[in-house]
Amino acid sequence: MTTAPSFTVNATSVDLSPIPESERLLDTLRWRLGLKGTKEGCRTGNCGACTVLVDRASVLSCLTLAHEVAGSEVTTIEGLAAEDVGARIMQSFADEGASQCGYCTPGFVMALASLLHERGAAGDLAGFEEDLQGNLCRCTGYVSIRRAAQRAREAVR
């Protein structure tokens, strides 16, 4: 069946015509709303490239149905850029050269935003880095991303 889900994306209510109830949030964001900052990587929940926030918590938009987030607030990389936390994280990535081809970067930024929102700058760094292991990067070797995460954590503190 096709029905129109009702949720907000980047603080704006989306006005969608009816979409299939089997549609993934990833496809709704990219192809219906034109928000191409959210990337499709593996489409199997393994790479983290499609990470977005649903009610401030990171989720994999490739494994989430658009209709399952009805009534929720969805934030993508485009919306996060307008927020203070998002701007600080992105600046940290730029300062540390933590982005090369850039395909994984939005996913990392969203995952980091979720962690900073969830526990602020508290908690041990080891656990913090472990919590970023769900995002894959094939360029950087992760060292610069770890530095950027640490820098963002300090900037938000």
Next chain:
Amino acid sequence: MAPFDLVHPRSTDEALAELRTASPEGVAVLAGGTDLLLDIDRARIAPRRVVSLRYLPWKFLEWSGDSLTIGSTLPLRALEVEPRIRQRIPGLWEAVRAVGSVALRHRATLGGNLVRSAPTSDLSPILLALDAEVEVVGPHGSRWTPVDAFLSDSRRPRLAFGELVRAVRIPEARPSAYHWQRVRPVNDISQVGVAVARSPSEGYYRIAVGDVLPRPVRILPAEEALRSRPPTDDEVRSAAELAGKLSPFATDRRGTEEYRRHIVAVLARRALLAIRTAAPRGPAP
């Protein structure tokens, strides 16, 4: 993904009624969806109707003294950030952390993991070691069944068509540990997983091994080798060796039988040593 209709029942009765009116092949139940949607996408199953449990009041976490009841649709991440679980049931915390990534655990659920019954579940072994029980609701009301009886050799749980899992109960907080081995540490399927727990009230041990086909199992002779309180080094060594020797094993692309037996013995020894002298931590909430 093949199209389907998605329905959102608002109560247990409505959800059970949705299942009653469907045929078993035509309907699927959606909790977090992190596993189900993969199966639909790969056309392993093609339900015409998907029943979402999103609006059922099953996202709860209830302590009653030493016992913990977990609502089946509570996201796994909620278990991880509850400090009393890390303190009082550390093996459960370790097992939850072993599932996917943070973003996956924001949606994946304990109920979904149990009902999907993957032989490679990182959660079933620790639930066995903790003597957990599953609450099943259906047309005839509610029943509690031990996890050991809920899991079956057929890769499907003992859940009749039309029944749902509402909650999982851990009867007592126990010193416990879950150790696993993988090719990659995150977002990979474990080659083996070993869960151990010690009952603080009775002193007995549980040892369960997962990622063996077709279901995780307790290794009773290994448990029985731990006779002293606390067990001696020799007893721990022989329990670990027995666990490696007696587990049922598969050879597949993730590892050979020989490798798995060796790793089970190593992990079982480490996990037992980790909990041998651990006192139950933290007061009852």
